[in-house]
Each structure stands twice: as C-alpha cells, then as structure tokens.
Amino acid sequence: MTKSRTFVFYMFILPWLLGFFIFTAGPMIYSLYMSFTDYSGFGEAHWVGLENYKKIFTDDPLFWQALWNTFFYTIIGVPLGLVVGYMLAVLLNTKVKFMGIFRTIFYLPSIVPAVASSLLWILIFQPEFGIANAILSFFHLPTSNWLLSEAMVKPTLIIMSLWGAGGGMVIYLAGLQSVPSSLYEAAELDGAGKWHKFWHITVPMTSNVIFFNLIMGLIGSFQIFTQAYVVSNGNGGPNYKSLFYVFYLYQEAFKFFKMGYASALAWILFVIILIVTVIQFKIFGKKVYYEFDE
Amino acid sequence: MVELAEARVETKPVKMRSMKRGKRIERIVIYALLIILSIVFIFPFFWLVGTSLKPESEAMAFPPSLLPKKWDWANYKEVFEIVPFAKYYINSLIVTVGGVIGTVISCTIVAYGFARIKGKGRDFWFAVLLATMMLPPQVTMIPVYMIFSKLGWINTFLPLIVPSFFGNAYYIFLLRQFFKTIPRELEESAYLDGCGTFGIFWRIIIPLSIPSVITVALLSFMGYWNDFLGPLIYLNDESKYTLALGILQFKGALIVSWGPMMAASVLVLLPLIILFFVGQKYFISGIATTGVKG
Structure with a gap:
C-alpha cells in the first residue's frame, strides 16, 4: 500500500521532477562548470580555473557598477514599494464605500506589460515635451532629464516601479481582512489609540504577508531587466547607470557571447540571493507568524 | 470572546457619540487620500490613451495638451502599417x-x-x-x-x-x-x-x-x-x-x-x-x- 502510494506520488510529480533536473538542477551544475571555462557559445570550452571570478572581482568595473545599480534600486525601491502597497491596503481596509473600484484602480497598473509601461513612462518623462516636466515647470519647480540623466535614471525607474505597488496591496489586503476584529475590540477596551493598534495589532498580525512581499520583492528587484533595457535602448545608459545585474549578465552572454564569464556572473548572483534570503529568514523568520503545513 | 462582546455592547453607545465628529473628519481625510491617489494611479492610463489619439505634431508639442484636440484614430491604423x-x-x-x-x-x-x-x-x-x-x-x-x-x-x-x-x-x-x-x-x-x-x-x-x-x-x-x-x-x-x-x-x-x-x-x-x-x-x-x- 505505502510502496504503491509512493510510486503514484512520484508519477504525479514527475513533470515537475523532470523539469527540476532538466531546467534547474542540471543547468545549475553545468553553469558552475562553465564558469571555470572560456566558452563562447561556439567551438570548444577551455578550462581557465578561477580566471573568470578573478577578473570579475578585480578587473571589471562594469560588474561593480551593475552590482551597485541593483543594490541601489533594491535598497530604495523595495521598502518604498512595501510601504506604498501597505498604505493603500490599510486605506482600503477602513470599510470605505466603492472599495472594489478603488482596489481595481490601484491594482490595474501592476498587470501592464513591462515593455508597454516603460514606453509610456519614457513619454511621460521625456525632457522636452513630457508631461512630468510640463507639470513641474507650471509650478515653477526645477525640471529634470529623468531617464536621460545619470543621477536620475535609477530614481525614475523606482518611481515607475511604484506604479505597480498595487500587486502587493492585494496580498496585504487579504492579510488585513484576516485579522480578527476581536483583537481590536479588546484593545479599544484597554483604551488603545489608533496608532497603538496599528503598530501592536495590525502590523504584527500581518507580518506573514509583509515578509512574503519582502522576500518576493527583493528577488524580483534583483531580476530587474525589461524596464532598464527598454528605457536605455538596450545599452544600460546613460553611462551604464541603468545597467543592472541581470542586464549585464544578458549582455555578456547574448551580446558578447562570453558564456563562461556570464556563467560566473550567474553563480555570483545565485550566491548573493542565497545569502540575502538566508539573512532575511534569520532576522525576520522567527518573528513572523507562518502557517506552513496542515 | 463572549464576555468581550457583551462588554462592547454596553460601552459602545456612550463612546460613539463623543467620537462621531472625529470619525467624520477621519472619513473625509481617507476619501480625499483615496481620490488623490486614484487620480495619480489612473493618470498614466489616461496619458497612454490620450497620446494614442493625438497626431504626431500634437503628441510632441510643449506644453502638451491634456486631451487630444480631435480624436484621431489614424495611429491605430498606422500600427498595422509600420x-x-x-x-x-x-x-x-x-x-x-x-x-x-x-x-x-x-x-x-x-x-x-x-x-x-x-x-x-x-x-x-x-x-x-x-x-x-x-x-x-x-x-x-x-x-x-x-x-x-x-x-x-x-x-x-x-x-x-x-x-x-x-x-x-x-x-x-x-x-x-x-x-x-x-x-x-x-x-x-x-x-x-x-x-x-x-x-x-x-x-x-x-x-x-x-x-x-x-x-x-x-x-x-x-x-x-x-x-x-x-x-x-x-x-x-x-x-x-x-x-x-x-x-x-x-x-x-x-x-x-x-x-x-x-x-x-x-x-x-x-x-x-x-x-x-x-x-x-x-x-x-x-x-x-x-x-x-x-
């Protein structure tokens, strides 16, 4: 009985299991091997030992630039996105009328394809005739070159990302709605104010969704590619200030065919994400209420 | 839980009267925020559709016109021609x-x-x-x-x-x-x-x-x-x-x-x-x- 159940179980998960070995585990190991070669996508791969890693860490300013760009985008953009999404959810959770309409309005931007939304924002932030500068100059405020400015390109990409904060909002909203109202009523009896209830009931009771959004937000942020590719015409400009990590990885692999070198970059990305995820679980994991299995 | 619910029934009417004014102001602030945020979130959509209906000269004019002077569907035809x-x-x-x-x-x-x-x-x-x-x-x-x-x-x-x-x-x-x-x-x-x-x-x-x-x-x-x-x-x-x-x-x-x-x-x-x-x-x-x- 048990034995045959095990067989049936493996038959059911077979598609994923095969996929795991073909598209994840196998490629991981293979790319580790490739990262020690000079493979170019064509011809033979030659073993070069740690050469790729040595060059990346000691002799590749673009690697550090890409790493810094990604770090900057993540460390500012992810917390901002979390706060905006949470704020929208808290506002909607106050038993407002037309809640469904507001929720749709805030959620809809997050389904817009990244290419389409990037093109739209290019138009909005166009320095000469874009509406952003038009509004700023109407109020006699300083204008900007936005996506064409070395200093502003990343902040502008962050502003663009906030338009999609409604995706996280939906998850927060479900979390907020599952907080038992008896907790608030008990706190009210104790004379707790709004701020107190927010910090001592709302936030802790929704810590699982905040944590989920944090982890997913960080992983998504590390992967930023499409928006930067579109706004910079595929070159990471101005002056590599929008060359994010995956963008650089893509260029090395598929523009310059340095497959071995790019594999080393991929493995460094993997290790970075692993470390960041483990740190998050170490810091927040224990404090978070998590309903994991039956 | 039952005790809490009973206690709530007794205290609520007294509290409600004194809090009514504050509640109303709070409601107004919440709706004002929601409406302002809705405008911000809808605006890019509005701009997208608006620009798609403007002829090229108007799309690149400064200051930009908020609404197309005349709805021009030519762009939609051109999409399939270009x-x-x-x-x-x-x-x-x-x-x-x-x-x-x-x-x-x-x-x-x-x-x-x-x-x-x-x-x-x-x-x-x-x-x-x-x-x-x-x-x-x-x-x-x-x-x-x-x-x-x-x-x-x-x-x-x-x-x-x-x-x-x-x-x-x-x-x-x-x-x-x-x-x-x-x-x-x-x-x-x-x-x-x-x-x-x-x-x-x-x-x-x-x-x-x-x-x-x-x-x-x-x-x-x-x-x-x-x-x-x-x-x-x-x-x-x-x-x-x-x-x-x-x-x-x-x-x-x-x-x-x-x-x-x-x-x-x-x-x-x-x-x-x-x-x-x-x-x-x-x-x-x-x-x-x-x-x-x-």
Missing part, C-alpha cells in the same frame, strides 16, 4: 495559449501529488519546490539556452512553450493550497467505489477546483503575454517576434513614433484589461491566497 503587428499578435497568442495549456495541465497534476498523495520523500521535494521559487530563472538561463540551441529550437516558439509542461513552482504551490481545502471524504467514497487515483483527480478534484484552475490560467496568461526576456533571447527573426518585442520596433534610437507606439501599447494591454474585468475575482483571490496562506 510593422507586421497582426503577425506579432498571432505569435503572442500562440506562445501564450501554448504556455497556459502546458502550465495548467502540469501544475494541476503535480499539485495534486503534493497536496494529497503521501509518498516517501514528499516533504523533501516540497521543500525543494519552495526553494526553487526563490531562484531567479536568469541563473540557469545560459545552460538552458544551450540545451535549446543543441536541439535546434532557436528562433522557434518551442523554448518558450515546452518548459511550461514541466510545471511552475509558484502555481503548483498555489493549486496545492486550494486542493488541501477540499474535504477528503469525497475522495474516500470515490475510492471505495473503485475509482483510481487519477480518476479521483480528474473526476472529483478538477471539477471542484475550476475557480483555482482559472486563477492559474489567468495569471500564467499574463506571464506569457508580458514575457520579454524569453522572446528576446530565443527569437531572432522579426516575423517570429511576439508583441513585447514587436512594440519596441516603434522606438528607434533616434526617431520615435509616439502616437503609433502608444496605440500599439493600448492594443497590447487591451486583452489583459478585458481578462482582468472578466475574471477579477479569480485574479484577486489567487494572488491573495499565495501570500496569506504561504
């Missing part, structure tokens, strides 16, 4: 429909295995599945590209569609959460009636899970429709381009045709908006489920 837009649309449909079919078939089967069949090693493989959710696909991108290259699949839709038949960790997880909520008694009685495991899955679980299957279909539709990096790597021939690549054709390095580009973006976005409004509850519940029950 590039083979209908061809892109068909290509996107092929990739998306193929991907959705593969995703739904593989993910439901695998998710049932994880939800209901107690085989040896289930917890281990489920942990592996969760771990792969945190692995960015870019890490394995290069070896996977080489596999498809060896198979001679470059510049075909196969690398974009075939992996969908091997499951997707995120949707497997989502479906597993749904399947676990189905009462076991139904399966047990079917089992006693001589139904095999696959029969139970197909005749009992799937009909009961139509909403969650629709949720996965909708979310994966969005994923395939919006995918940019996949087509960018695998499709070289312009006649094979999907919409995400195709709308970039309107944006040269120097010359940009804004009106047609925005019109094209509207056309790319339209199916998603329609799908969203048709299946709104599935979108919202699906996204909320992953986060809250995670």
